[in-house]
Amino acid sequence: LIGLAIFGFAARLWVGKGRTWWDRKWLIGALALAVLAALNLIIAGQPWGVVYGFGLWAAKIVNAAGLFDPAANAFWSQAGNAQRLNEMVLMDITSITNIGILGGALWISARASTDSKPLTAKQWLVGLIAGFLMGYSSRLAFGCNIGAMLSGISTGSIHGWIWVPLAFAGTMIGVRVRRHYQF
Incomplete structure (x- = not known):
């Protein structure tokens, strides 16, 4: 709580005097996120995660294609992980939350304005590279944000507290790259 208070105070200083920093939509979103994360912890018995599900999906695909032997891999040969490889994806709680996240993102994007311009080839390429780097690095870090x-x-x-300043530094780099390509 002290760490959160420090970050809140720093955010207030960053915004400056006389400027609003409590947007009602952001506050409602933060509260909804906190409630959903708490419900996930209570129902699933584990903290909310994302990355494991995508790794599981990839492992299932390459395993089904005969390109991967889970027994030869230290991670996938562990009892719990090996069991998940043999179960349906819908039996994995992280996969269920990922499906919900993807469904929500698709729903929101379908509701978004169609006035926006389509992405250029360069923007697609940069987006795909950035997405791969984010996914790979989040797997190396044992989790995304x-x-x-x-x-x-x-x-x-x-x-988590170590992750925050490093993610912030990465975000600053990403924003500058994004500005360079005028996204």
Whole structure:
């Protein structure tokens, strides 16, 4: 709580005096996110995560194609992970939440204005490279901003607090790259 208070105070200083920093939509979104994360912890018995589900899907695909032997892999040969490879994807709680996230994103994008211009080939390429780098690095970090930071901080883990400044630095780099390509 002290760490969150420090970040809140720093955000207030960053915004400056006389400027609003409590947007009602952001506050409602933050509260909804906190409630849903708490419900996930209660129902699933584990903190909210995202990355494991995508790794599971990829492992299932390459395993089904005969390109991968889970027994030869230290991670997938562990009992719990090996069991998940043999179960339906719908039996994995992380996969269920990922399907919900993807469904929600598709629903929101379908409702979005159609006035926007289609992406250029360069924007697609940069987006695909950035997405791959984010996905790969989140797997290396044992989680994305949900699993590493949000769930890490909410469960009292120090790794979430280490993750925040490093993610912020990466975001600053990403914003500059994005400006360079005029997204």
